[in-house]
Amino acid sequence: MNVIISHSADLDGVSSAALLIRKFMESGEPYLVYLRDYSDGEEVYPTEITRIPDVRVYIADISTHLKHIDAVVNRIKLTKGRVEWTDHHETTEEIKRSLISASVELYHDKDSGSASVLVEKRYELRGEIYRQIADAGFQADTLKIKDDYVRALVDLIDYFNYLEKRIPRVRLERLAVQIAIKGPSEVVKEDDYVELLKHYRDLKQKALEEVLETVRIYDLHGYKLAIAYATSLVSGTQAASKLEENVSADLYLIIKDEGGMSFRRSKACRVNLVPLANIFGGGGHEYAAGADLGRTVARDKFNRVADEVYERIKSGWRP
Ligand SMILES: [Mn+2]
Numbered sequence: 001m002n003v004i005i006s007h008s009a010d011l012d013g014v015s016s017a018a019l020l021i022r023k024f025m026e027s028g029e030p031y032l033v034y035l036r037d038y039s040d041g042e043e044v045y046p047t048e049i050t051r052i053p054d055v056r057v058y059i060a061d062i063s064t065h066l067k068h069i070d071a072v073v074n075r076i077k078l079t080k081g082r083v084e085w086t087d088h089h090e091t092t093e094e095i096k097r098s099l100i101s102a103s104v105e106l107y108h109d110k111d112s113g114s115a116s117v118l119v120e121k122r123y124e125l126r127g128e129i130y131r132q133i134a135d136a137g138f139q140a141d142t143l144k145i146k147d148d149y150v151r152a153l154v155d156l157i158d159y160f161n162y163l164e165k166r167i168p169r170v171r172l173e174r175l176a177v178q179i180a181i182k183g184p185s186e187v188v189k190e191d192d193y194v195e196l197l198k199h200y201r202d203l204k205q206k207a208l209e210e211v212l213e214t215v216r217i218y219d220l221h222g223y224k225l226a227i228a229y230a231t232s233l234v235s236g237t238q239a240a241s242k243l244e245e246n247v248s249a250d251l252y253l254i255i256k257d258e259g260g261m262s263f264r265r266s267k268a269c270r271v272n273l274v275p276l277a278n279i280f281g282g283g284g285h286e287y288a289a290g291a292d293l294g295r296t297v298a299r300d301k302f303n304r305v306a307d308e309v310y311e312r313i314k315s316g317w318r319p
Contacts, residue, residue: 001030001052005045006176007061007115008035008169009161011153014176015116015137016060016086019125021180022133033176035169036062042071043167055081061115061137063089064099064108076102086119088112088141114141129183136184152188152197153179159200162233207233208242211254214302215247218310221319223250223271227310229302230254236262236290251276255305259293271319279316 004020007013017033024031036044044062049055057079064087066072076083076099084105091108099106112118116137120130139150153175160171178187187193207230214229226249230239239254240262251271252264261280263273265287273289282291297305 001032001055003049003052003055003057004031004033005057005059005062006033006035008037008164008172009157010061011140011150011157012114012116012137013061014153014157014172014179015114015133015140015184016119017173017176018133018179018184019116019119019130020058020060020123021177022130023123023125025180033173034167035172035176036167037161038063038066039165040167042068042075044068045072045075047075050075050078050080053080055079057081057083059083059085059087060119061087063087064091064095064106065089069095069098073098073102076104084122086115086122088115088118114138116141132183132185133179136179147185149185149188152193153184155200155204156188156193156197159196159203203233207231208239211239211242212246214299215243216303216306216310217247217249218314220251220310220314221317223269223319225249225251225253225310225313227253227255227306229257229297229299229306231257232260236260237288240264253309255293255297255302255309257297257299259295259297261291261293261309263289263291276313276317279312 002024004017006017017035021031021033034046044066049057064085085099086107088110090110096106107118107122109118114137116134120134136150136153139145140154145151164171211228211230216227218225226243226247228243236254236256240252243252244264244266250266250269254262261282263276265271265273272286274283274286277283277289277291280291280293282289284290
């Protein structure tokens with residue numbers, strides 16, 4: 001039995017899974033597919049794999065620099081078969097050694113741009129569809145998107161991740177299978193995906209408009225601070241750029257429904273945002289920082305939460 005574990009959160013992970021699925025479809029070998037994210041903890045490596053006799057596990061686009069790497073290594077040691085791990089995220093020599101001591105066959109290159117091109121190379125996958133799948137993952141991960149179907153897949157995957165924060169991720173796994181069968185440029189022409197994409201882009205548009213409807217302006221020791229609300233349909237970065245483009249202020253803060261906070265500043269502003277994020281246990285860069293409020297925020301509670309957050313920043317920070 002072949003088991004594929006790949007990253008659920010982005011197109012590179014889904015593409016890496018699709019490449020391996022296509023390989024097993026062509027050879028007629030049975031396979032299982034699990035799409036996983038870092039928030040799944042040790043379930044990144046499902047425990048049921050350790051019960052499959054004579055298994056061959058293919059991990060792709062999952063960073064080995066995992067918080068729960070020790071638990072994952074323990075599960076790998078209990079696995080009755082081979083484990084091959086293909087990835088491009090930064091890691092440490094210590095982690096590499098511990099994987100090798102668990103007999104993992106590691107194929108790692110942090111400069112490859114994407115895991116999908118590494119999977120294509122490692123398993124010598126040749127053909128136009130393989131090439132297109134690997135290239136879609138590469139375009140998405142290197143942020144050099146040139147094809148509309150790649151942009152469509154990135155949006156669909158964002159939407160499915162919004163709907164499937166926890167395992168199992170059946171929409172994402174089905175999409176990986178469909179990409180494997182039809183190729184990325186054809187799959188986005190399917191009626192159901194065309195409809196879903198249109199629906200998601202409408203929702204996203206509305207979510208971005210909501211950012212502007214909720215904005216509240218405060219005076220923070222002489223700096224103009226704009227705080228606005230966003231749902232998890234949009235990223236903190238997307239919401240913050242919408243705010244910066246439409247509202248003139250020095251400092252910007254997005255508070256997400258799930259409690260995430262994104263701090264940004266205007267181009268002219270020199271305030272270091274890290275100390276502001278530190279107040280809420282977060283951090284980041286001088287020009288862009290993040291934190292977590294530690295609780296969810298309903299739309300109708302936002303005004304009160306924004307006032308409280310402002311008071312905490314005002315008393316916790318001096319220019
Ligand atoms: Mn990747």
